[in-house]
Amino acid sequence: MKALTQAAIRKSFINASRSQTAAVNFPADFDEVDWENTDQYGWRDHKMPQRSYLVTELDGKPVTILLRAPELVSAGRxxxxxxxxxxxxxxxxxxxxAPKAGASGKNGNxxxxxxxxxxxxxxxxxxxxLPTPIHPDPELVKAERIRKLAERTAQFIQKVRS
Ligand SMILES: [Zn+2]
Known part of the structure; x- marks a missing residue:
């Protein structure tokens, strides 16, 4: 994705209030993000560990979502x-x-x-x-994995939006 500034990310939230957006803390190594090799960038707020954020690019524009209280899934498995x-x-x-965008999110969805x-x-x-008989070209496999990650991230953001 294109390189983003903290200000651009703050402006691109779709499911956070103005005060939540203003309170976002960025990681200390934000300036070192390798945007070119990043399809979606996420981080946990070090001052509010119950909040995380995920930004991706949709139709050439950044879209950021607020994520809540991560829970470890099935410990051990x-x-x-x-x-x-x-x-x-x-x-x-x-x-x-992720709280849903707009009125739906305000109603707790x-x-x-x-x-x-x-x-x-x-x-x-x-x-x-590793190349396999079915997928002999590792670069093609990688390109497909990268494409799928962007696609699944976009689908999740659509669910937050809808
Ligand atoms: Zn993953």
Whole structure:
């Protein structure tokens, strides 16, 4: 995705109040984000650990959602991240819940999904893959994984929006 500033992200929230948006704390290493190799960027608010945020690009514009109180899914059993579907990464998978946008969210409606707690998804889909007889070209497999991550992230954001 295109490089984003903190101000652009604050302006792009679809399911947060003005005060929640103003209160967002960015990670200390925000300036080092490798935007080019990032399809969706997420982080946990270090001052309000019950809040996390996820930004992606839809139709060339940033869209950010507020995520609530992550819960560890079935401790001991590995859950699959619904966005990158990677099973190799050791990062825990949490159930993140996003209040819906607009009036629906104000009425308490929300939508949840399983996501890697450290938002490692963009890195996971770029991990090296071994060629197999069915998928002999690792670069094609990687490109498809990257495409799918962007697609699933966009679908989740549509659910928050609708
Ligand atoms: Zn993931």
């Amino acid at each position: 590995k859950a699959m991240c619904a966005l990158c579907e990677d099973l190799e990464d050791n990062d825990d998978v949490y159930l993140f819940v 929300s939508v949840g999904t399983l996501i890697h707690s450290a938002f490692s998804c963009s890195r996971n889909v770029r991990a090296d893959v």
